Amino acid sequence: MARAHDELSGVTLLGNTGVKYPTEYSPGVLETFVNKHPDVEYTVTFTCPEFTSLCPKTGQPDFAKIIISYIPRERMVESKSLKLYLFSFRNHGDFHEDCVNIIMKDLIRLMDPRYIEVTGLFTPRGGISIYPFANWGDEEHCGLAEARRAASLNLGLDHFMK
Numbered sequence: 445m446a447r448a449h450d451e452l453s454g455v456t457l458l459g460n461t462g463v464k465y466p467t468e469y470s471p472g473v474l475e476t477f478v479n480k481h482p483d484v485e486y487t488v489t490f491t492c493p494e495f496t497s498l499c500p501k502t503g504q505p506d507f508a509k510i511i512i513s514y515i516p517r518e519r520m521v522e523s524k525s526l527k528l529y530l531f532s533f534r535n536h537g538d539f540h541e542d543c544v545n546i547i548m549k550d551l552i553r554l555m556d557p558r559y560i561e562v563t564g565l566f567t568p569r570g571g572i573s574i575y576p577f578a579n580w581g582d583e584e585h586c587g588l589a590e591a592r593r594a595a596s597l598n599l600g601l602d603h604f605m606k
Contacts, residue, residue: 478520488520508564508565
């Protein structure tokens with residue numbers, strides 16, 4: 445069944461050709477829509493292979509692949525708004541770990557998901573790669589959050605072995 449027009453009332457960026465890309469960190473650009481399947485637990489995953497931010501000390505660019513996975517509750521993030529939001533980090537100066545945690549916390553405030561995780565696969569700088577992982581689960585999903593955090597400790601080794 446197609447979505448009714450009123451279900452899309454909060455979605456203003458999708459299909460809008462006049463959208464301006466933010467030049468500063470902009471969590472206000474994020475938009476949501478209603479999850480038509482709140483009775484089903486399922487996972488939504490986004491991959492942003494061209495994430496950029498700036499080192500807060502040197503101002504040099506950092507590049508990463510950002511992976512966001514979540515189990516929605518009532519609201520879901522709209523993908524074009526997420527793209528613009530992630531783009532808004534382009535001139536934002538923060539450490540890799542900060543960016544990943546900021547993204548996760550902004551999405552928690554926006555959607556109130558059942559579970560969410562954000563991984564940053566940052567390209568090496570100075571011969572070191574950094575792969576921060578942040579996650580959160582509600583009361584029903586705190587066990588999942590703990591298990592995924594434990595599994596993420598192998599992320600660096602698994603990535604290196606490929």
